[in-house]
Amino acid sequence: MPMYLYWYYNTLHGNGYAMVLNNASSRIAHSTISDNTHGVVINSSFPDFCADGGGGGYNAITCSITPLFRADNSSNVNMGYWSQGGYNSVFGSELPDMEARNSSGIWADRTYWGSDQPAIYADATSWITARFPLASDPNPGSCLGYSAPSSFDINSTANKANESSTQGGNASKYAAAIANGREGYFQKAKETLLTLIDGEYDYKYSPLALLSFYEFTLNEKNTKNQSGLTDSLNAGLNDLLAKVCKRAKGDSLIPYALRFLAREAALAHNARGMISYNTEIITNYPNSSNELSALYDLTTHYAEIEQDFTKADQYYSRMVTAYPKEDLTLFAGINLGSNQASLKQVMLADADHLLTDYDLSNAFPNPFNPITTITYQLPKEGLVTLKIYDILGNEVRTLVNEQKEMGRYTVTFNASSFASGMYVYQLRANDFISTKKMLLLK
Incomplete structure (x- = not known):
């Protein structure tokens, strides 16, 4: 059975959300996605915005008030990699044109950005490539409501993060693995990725390595499907994921493995397995992007498959409480058919994506050892x-002390030189003050 759902020659224009992909492996080409209020939201998915055989995508994704692309929660998006794919037009957002969060990546080589400087943002766990930008629009006339250049002024932190995304030991290994995988040398790529998965935990590249190992296994299964050689690939993938899940409790890679096991169970129509894996994530890894995805999958499953709206509402209530500003919370509310009051609450939360409020997110992971990330919004x-302060109120580290522009920022805190215990982190911006706690466990 083909791996991809093909969407060719489509027009999505004048909608609320242009497109939502969740646990999807879609191939999208020769399509116009323009003048929508919100862009394309990609959650735990592996879409290709290019044609079969590495052909150009020739998609025009333009003009919205929020990011045209938001890859989130362990997503890998291929729009163009070196000489493969490309020829997409991405411009005209009032925020970043592209955003990658929570161990996600976007390959966007050979893209037309509408200006000399692509407006992109990746948090500390993610990456976006934007090499070989096109000088002219390969898909002219797609954006009816706005002029081409984005009004978002990309911050220097995001620029530096993307410029250094292939520097350093683990980064170089990851880049080499991706190069081999994109050329079809899947085994060689996965051997390199295993060194990152089995080695010392790296908050950025260990989850990305597991994500890419999973994606390349799917690609390999797709190419070998006609030969009936997929059983060994399935076994090898499941063995690796099971091995990661047997690591010591608190290992930061476990929830990612559980997410992929839940996805595989769902694809195999094993509802009991899918529910079990997602429940384990919710129980053991609260206040994380993995919990958010698990809550969404269970809300949707109980509402749409089992028609058990009591259970669906239980999971949805947790989403509204813990993740009121996330796209998935809005979508869950719509899918559930919330009452008018609840839906209004979620819609108001969604409006916060326009960065109208200050926000200090929960550190992730928390508890942590020794690295965690803190995200804030201006x-x-x-x-x-x-x-950062110790429990006695003594200042132990300053992570940020500078003028910042409007936007969402992610900062890494490395506590390798600190003793185990409770720590407090405090954000001050203009008249806004917010304080939260995090636990270091060594």
């Missing part, structure tokens, strides 16, 4: 300080 520019 609705306007100002002097920002982000400081």
Whole structure:
């Protein structure tokens, strides 16, 4: 059975959300996605915005008030890799044209950005490539409501993060594995990725390595499907995921493996397995992007498959409480057919994506050892300080102390030199102050 759902020669225009992909492996080409209020939201998915055989995508994804692309929660998006794919037009958002969060990546080589500088943002766990930008639009006339250049002024932190995305030991290994995988040398790629998966945990490249190992196994299964050689690939993938799940409790890679096991169970129509894996994530890994995805999958399953709206509403209530500003919470509410009051609450939460409020997110992971990430949001520019204090109130580290523009930022805290215990982190920006706790366990 083909791996991809093909979407060719489509027009999506004037909608609320242009497209939502969840646990999807779609191939999209020769399509116009323009003048929608929100862009393409990609969650735990592996779409290709290019034609079969490495052909150009020739998609025009243009003009919205939120990011045209948001890859989230362990997603890998292929729009163009070196000489493969490309020829997509991406421009005209009032925020970043592309955003990658929570161990996600977007290959966007040979893209037309509408200006000399692509407006892209990747948090500390993710990456976006934007090599070989096109000088002219391969898909002219697609954006009816706005002029081409994005109004988002990309911050220097995001630029530096993307420029250094292939530097360093683990980064170089990851880049080499991706190069081999994109050329079809799947075994060689997966051997390199295994060194990152089995080695010392790297908050960025260990989850990305597991994500790419999973994606390349899917690609390999697809190419060998006609020969009936997929059983060994399935066994090898499941053995690796099971091995990761047997690591010591608290290992940061376990919830990612559980997510992929849940996805495989769902694809095999094993509802009991899917529910079990997602429940384990919710129980053991709260306040994380993995919990958010698990909650969404269970809400959708109980509402649409089992028609058990009592259970669906239980999971949805947790989403509204813990993740009121996330796209998945909005979509879950719509799928569930929330009452008018609940739906209004979620819609108001979604409006916060326009960065109208300050926000300090929960550190992730938490508890952690020794690295965690802290994300904060600024609705306007100002002097920002982000400081760490011990439980006695002594300042032990300053993570940020500088002028920042409007936007969403992610900072890494490495506590390798600190003793185990409770720590407090405090964000100050203009008149806004927020304080939260995190637990270091060594």
